[in-house]
Amino acid sequence: MSSRSASIAAEHLRLSVAPMMDWTDTHCRNFHRLLAPHARLYTEMVHANAVIHGTADEKGREKLLGKDDSQHPVALQLGGSDPHLLAKAARIGADHGFDEINLNCGCPSDRVQAGRFGACLMREPTLVADCVAAMIEAAPDTPITVKCRLGVDDDHEWDRFRAFVDAIADAGCNLFVVHARNAWLKGLSPKENREVPPLRYDWAYRLKRERPDLQVIVNGGIADAEEATAHLDYTDGAMLGRAAYHDPYLLHRLDIRWFGGETRSRADLLRAWKPYVEGQLARGVYLKHMARHILGLFHGERGGRAFRQILSEGAHRPGADWSLVEQALAATAMHDFVFCPPAA
Template sequence: MPQTTKPTSFSSHRHAFSVAPMLDWTDRHCRYFHRQLSDSVLLYTEMVTTGAIIYGKYDLLEYNREEHPVALQLGGSDIKDLAHCARLAAERGYDEINLNVGCPSDRVQNGRFGACLMAEPQLVADCIKAMQDAVPDVPVTVKTRLGIDEHDSYEFLCALLDRLTDVSCPRVILHARKAWLQGLSPKENRDIPELNYDRVYQAKRDYPHFDLHINGGVQTLEEAKRHLAHVDGVMIGRAAYQNPWMLQEIDSVIGGRAKVQERFEVVERMIPYIEGYLAKGGRFWHVVRHMLGLYQGLPGARQWRRLLSEQGPRANSIQPLLDGQALLLEQAQRTAEHVASFSERLEGEVKV
């Protein structure tokens, strides 16, 4: 049950906003793109399993130094493997290591990690402690849900939070839904279980020592700001991916200093990165697929998305990106001319 306040040494690592780890989305190219929009937002990798890191043939810990601050999310429950992977991550310079205790997929359950670990709070605490001992200078955190299946009482959540308190886990990210481990797909688990923000707020009141962040269903910056009246931070998922300009707004509205002023600046920043990746044999689409939502909500956004979606998968140069920029510039000029013409007519009517 709720504990008394314990001090933490996490102050230098606090970030009020973060982009959620999302499988197939928040890869290193996505994170590099997001970093061009915001200096302050904490970026998370996709969940990477300990087995894939230890036994896989690819370097799954690779990232660009410009991504900082960046957190690695691990999936696993073997204490020794988690400690080993934490050390590898620390050697690479990751700013945070996060344990996934929220993914509901069958594959993850079969591996005994993700949301099913909520039923084993002591094991979760042991995993956190092992990683903390392995990397004492890197914060080790948890992302979890409010409950699993029929085990969705506040007391069930508190059982996990109590154990995390025992090992002085500094940050807990709560997805404000429970997970159905049977009968719902991971996609359905992102929408069908009802949101319960009040329970997250209650957890912050009862466990004030946690740097507690809320996740789930946050669509706008205004919604995020309202949550900050109750919790320490907000993790944004699909909304930030589909409308990445939100990250620029976080820096300008919340932080008071925007990294970029216009979307075309972001594209200009991405061109050298994409050219460098192409020179190494990479594919244009691997990077640009994350940029489809850059002009979301603006005139020409649909044409931008369609052009890149149609030409991107087979492109071997940055030409589609340049064509897209030219298309948006033309659209902006037409819009400006239309506004000027309308203003002139309106002014004439007023004089009459």
């Protein structure tokens, strides 16, 4: 048996935001950190080759591994299937201060299938175990974790899923993020793969029940605070994906509900982001690269449509700055309120 991965304290697992391609970049994570001080954040998936070959200079490092200290705890998600390359990339990630290195075994896109990584690795547990063991050896002080599906295509056997987990656990992995549905490798788009295969949360619950020594986080289709909270009765944590992006204030409600603290209005939280935005603007970052992450802040609120429209139409224009955000906020000012969570 390989040496065990470094562990993560239980209180750091309850709430997390899923790695989402083209979404959870450093600007998004910085905003989410303001909303949810206790949430665990994840980068977009980065291929091991890109980490190794694309970080030779400061510009490359900033593009691929950019973050600021406020984002901790933050995990780097890697794609790949070569143990040697993943080990090198894990070491680089650890040296750059990431709090966790996560191996993607769940992405179903054609690109990852062609590269023999992502969800197709669910059918190669021995290879994944070798990858995890190599990553643990390369970064012994940084937790090495796996994000996976329940299976691929017509794999609906519990014993096959459990054998996959057991093989990787034997290699030293202590934590599994389970997207609780199958991945269809043919016939469904990545978007459809997040919606069409049926959710089976009971498999994640059963995994935690039968392997209580493992840490299990459930992911997939979690849409509201009540549903997220219910998962904590059966697993170590709930990971939000699209809901956290399209309704980011949900993160704030959950953080207050689960960890305590003072509920803040949407406008107050957004204005707390102003120093970061203005600092990025001063570095030459365009407002559009940041504003896209806040479009859902007033989701379901009166004035939310005007808020989105003002930012969507104006953020890409030359010279767009914080004054545009204030203009968008002004469209909601008469309708903003503070959410008061129910008593536990």
